[in-house]
Amino acid sequence: MFERFTKEARQVVTGAVGQAEGMGAWRVGPEHLLLGLLEREGSRASFALAALGLGERKESVRRAVREAHRRAGLSRAETDALAGLGIDVTDIVARVEAAHGVGAMAAGRAGADPRSGHRPFGKGAKDILVRALRTAVTHRDRRIGDEHVLLALTLRPGIAAEILADHGVTYESLTRVLYGAGGAAAG
Numbered sequence: 001m002f003e004r005f006t007k008e009a010r011q012v013v014t015g016a017v018g019q020a021e022g023m024g025a026w027r028v029g030p031e032h033l034l035l036g037l038l039e040r041e042g043s044r045a046s047f048a049l050a051a052l053g054l055g056e057r058k059e060s061v062r063r064a065v066r067e068a069h070r071r072a073g074l075s076r077a078e079t080d081a082l083a084g085l086g087i088d089v090t091d092i093v094a095r096v097e098a099a100h101g102v103g104a105m106a107a108g109r110a111g112a113d114p115r116s117g118h119r120p121f122g123k124g125a126k127d128i129l130v131r132a133l134r135t136a137v138t139h140r141d142r143r144i145g146d147e148h149v150l151l152a153l154t155l156r157p158g159i160a161a162e163i164l165a166d167h168g169v170t171y172e173s174l175t176r177v178l179y180g181a182g183g184a185a186a187g
Helices: 007-023 030-038 044-051 053-070 075-084 090-100 124-136 146-155 159-166 173-178
Strands: none
Touching: 007 030, 007 044, 007 124, 007 146, 030 044, 030 053, 030 124, 030 146, 030 159, 044 053, 044 146, 044 173, 053 159, 075 090, 124 146, 146 159, 146 173
């Protein structure tokens, strides 16, 4: 499948690995793909993000990803559900960080060998890449571009989709920007 990726999409994937390394995550997740997309300039995805007003708010997205990592990778929907059960995630994070240091609950620390130097892609990131392929096929595009990765991020529930939606970037808004009013259905 990777041979069908454009140069820009490949750069997003390698950028995601770098983002995971920089955050100390042992696995690459959807949020790392999102951060990899934010690094891009001059691509279809960067054009779409700029058209939707995200260009000047990239730091806000980065901050939201860092905060989600501090919450052990829980989305706001998940923290709200836990709050409904009487579990205050913010309080738990504060207590753990008071005892073990800031970032002690950061997502993705378990399950990989830090000495190997290899950052495997987690299930969520793999799902995004497969969905990017399906999205490209849905839109009758021959290659998988960074815009397909971005579209796929909006379709999979989780941190990345939640952060994008909070910043006004949804599948529908992206489809309008990328394909016009008559864009194809969700992939």
